[in-house]
Amino acid sequence: MPVTYELRAGNLSDAINDGIVYVTSKFTAKLESDALKTAISTAIALDNAFGSNISILPVNLPAKRLIFSPVAILTDYDDVRSFSEAAAAGIKRAISAGVKSPLLVLPSSTIFPKADLVTLLGALEALSVVRRPYIFFL
16 A cells, blocks of 8 residues: 655644654754754764764654754865765655654755755655556467
8 A cells, every 4th residue: 555645835833744754964053942952963963974864863843853964074076966866865764763754854955055945856766656557468
């Protein structure tokens, strides 16, 4: 049975979300939520490897879970696809953790002005199911 997802704008205090997928290239990004700041700063203090992999953190918000999906360290050879890859990986990890209604927090980037759009498209691509037609030759 296929799972359906609803695309809508939301905020961190929505009770309908059971997980927050946060895609970012900077850990020190300006966060408007104190709950997100606290969860991330606690994880940074406890784990030296934080930010190298996707992490699931408890957060004091209705969603209860923060899926932190870091963008790989950007070099001169990287492009905006790094954001798409991080979003897809974060959404897939959220689904495998049992999240049914994820809230995607879109990043902002001075280097890549379209990072938010590419992140959204990467997340949607991860949610899509490719149906391949099978052609039989007799």
